Amino acid sequence: MIRFEHVTKRYADGTTAVDDLSFEVAEGELVTLVGPSGCGKTTTMKMVNRLIEPTSGRILLDGADIASADPVELRRRIGYVIQQVGLFPHRTVLDNTATVPHLLGRPRKQARDRAAELLELVGLDPSVYGDRYPDQLSGGQRQRVGVARALAADPPVLLMDEPFGAVDPVVREHLQTEFRTLQERLRKTVLFVTHDIEEAVRLGDRIAVYGQGGIEQFDPPATVLGAPATPYVADFVGADRGLKRLSVTPVEAGDLVQPPVVRLGDSLSRAEERMAAEDARWAVVLDAAGDLHGWLPRDVTDDSRSTAGGGTAAAAGTVREHARRMEAWLPVGAPLKQAFSTMLQHDAGWIAVLDGDRFLGVLTPARLHEALRRSIDADANAVAREAVTLETVPGA
Numbered sequence: 001m002i003r004f005e006h007v008t009k010r011y012a013d014g015t016t017a018v019d020d021l022s023f024e025v026a027e028g029e030l031v032t033l034v035g036p037s038g039c040g041k042t043t044t045m046k047m048v049n050r051l052i053e054p055t056s057g058r059i060l061l062d063g064a065d066i067a068s069a070d071p072v073e074l075r076r077r078i079g080y081v082i083q084q085v086g087l088f089p090h091r092t093v094l095d096n097t098a099t100v101p102h103l104l105g106r107p108r109k110q111a112r113d114r115a116a117e118l119l120e121l122v123g124l125d126p127s128v129y130g131d132r133y134p135d136q137l138s139g140g141q142r143q144r145v146g147v148a149r150a151l152a153a154d155p156p157v158l159l160m161d162e163p164f165g166a167v168d169p170v171v172r173e174h175l176q177t178e179f180r181t182l183q184e185r186l187r188k189t190v191l192f193v194t195h196d197i198e199e200a201v202r203l204g205d206r207i208a209v210y211g212q213g214g215i216e217q218f219d220p221p222a223t224v225l226g227a228p229a230t231p232y233v234a235d236f237v238g239a240d241r242g243l244k245r246l247s248v249t250p251v252e253a254g255d256l257v258q259p260p261v262v263r264l265g266d267s268l269s270r271a272e273e274r275m276a277a278e279d280a281r282w283a284v285v286l287d288a289a290g291d292l293h294g295w296l297p298r299d300v301t302d303d304s305r306s307t308a309g310g311g312t313a314a315a316a317g318t319v320r321e322h323a324r325r326m327e328a329w330l331p332v333g334a335p336l337k338q339a340f341s342t343m344l345q346h347d348a349g350w351i352a353v354l355d356g357d358r359f360l361g362v363l364t365p366a367r368l369h370e371a372l373r374r375s376i377d378a379d380a381n382a383v384a385r386e387a388v389t390l391e392t393v394p395g396a
């Protein structure tokens with residue numbers, strides 16, 4: 001969709017901002033460009049909508065060289081979101097969002113209807129915010145208007161230059177999550193510039209890690225974190241990259257353990273048989289609808305035996321009377337980080353994993369650790385030996 005072929009940009013003062021850059025972004029893919037200040041990310045991005053012209057090389061959009069495209073027509077196909085959103089201060093939020101469709105010749109009413117839809121899409125109720133002016137919004141809300149406005153002409157391509165850079169970390173994480181969800185629906189082709197590796201990891205289908213003037217590694221987040229291609233990348237992604245990996249490694253069905261499963265309405269003696277048969281110390285309890293209710297410890301069934309019978313009597317009552325509540329669950333495919341955080345939040349030694357409504361099994365801390373190891377090992381096997389050695393030698 002977007003293809004850079006040996007692109008170099010040298011500014012008039014001799015600064016080489018981008019040096020012989022070649023890479024490709026697939027249709028519907030979100031690529032984050034990450035790297036320290038001054039490494040050429042913004043220059044790369046602005047060459048795509050021809051705010052900056054390359055010194056040499058070619059950039060193709062859908063197979064056509066953009067150098068021969070009319071810049072105005074080109075920019076119509078490319079949404080652009082920047083940190084300083086650049087909203088018109090004397091126009092309402094709705095008018096700001098409707099500007100582009102209106103400029104494209106849509107009747108005013110239609111442009112405003114479309115703008116209202118887009119505000120809704122980015123989480124701003126148009127009946128509440130539509131008539132406000134930009135200075136009556138929070139920083140996060142202004143950024144949302146910026147995203148809505150960039151989407152207004154329904155461009156297939158979005159360029160985003162530190163769009164969430166000016167808001168506080170909590171709002172920022174919120175915007176990132178929302179944008180990711182939005183992108184899953186819209187499937188735009190996105191180039192997203194950031195200097196924040198966390199943001200790059202959270203959002204990118206692939207990450208381009210910039211060194212000076214060029215890309216040092218271009219891979220999915222899990223690979224960049226698990227197998228940095230060079231010592232520079234290892235250093236840039238940080239010593240805690242194992243922790244960052246939790247965000248990009250999904251819980252899989254194979255990671256789960258299978259404790260016995262009993263229903264609220266089952267008799268305790270039946271529950272005991274199940275646990276005894278599998279030599280388990282506890283069972284997962286589901287309600288009649290198959291939803292997670294909690295768990296049943298084995299010792300409850302021990303306690304409820306009639307001692308008069310010399311320990312041979314069956315446990316009395318039903319699971320319902322003895323089950324303990326535990327409602328921590330996750331959808332399969334959720335990142336390990338979410339699993340870990342759910343465990344902490346519920347102070348739980350395990351959490352249930354569901355596929356839709358179906359109970360799949362439980363994740364324990366030991367299995368979470370194994371899942372993390374599995375993904376690191378998979379990447380370590382894939383990386384060149386030399387890179388691993390360099391990366392693990394202190395001071396290398």
Ligand SMILES: Nc1ncnc2c1ncn2[C@@H]1O[C@H](COP(=O)(O)OP(=O)(O)OP(=O)(O)O)[C@@H](O)[C@H]1O
Nearest residue numbers: 011013015017036037038039040041042043044195
């Ligand atoms: N108009 C210009 N004239 C000369 N040099 C420039 C110009 N614009 C950018 N540069 C230089 O080109 C290099 C790359 O700049 P660029 O803005 O692309 O980097 P960046 O990675 O986006 O940085 P930041 O994260 O700080 O925005 C820098 O050394 C910068 O000083």
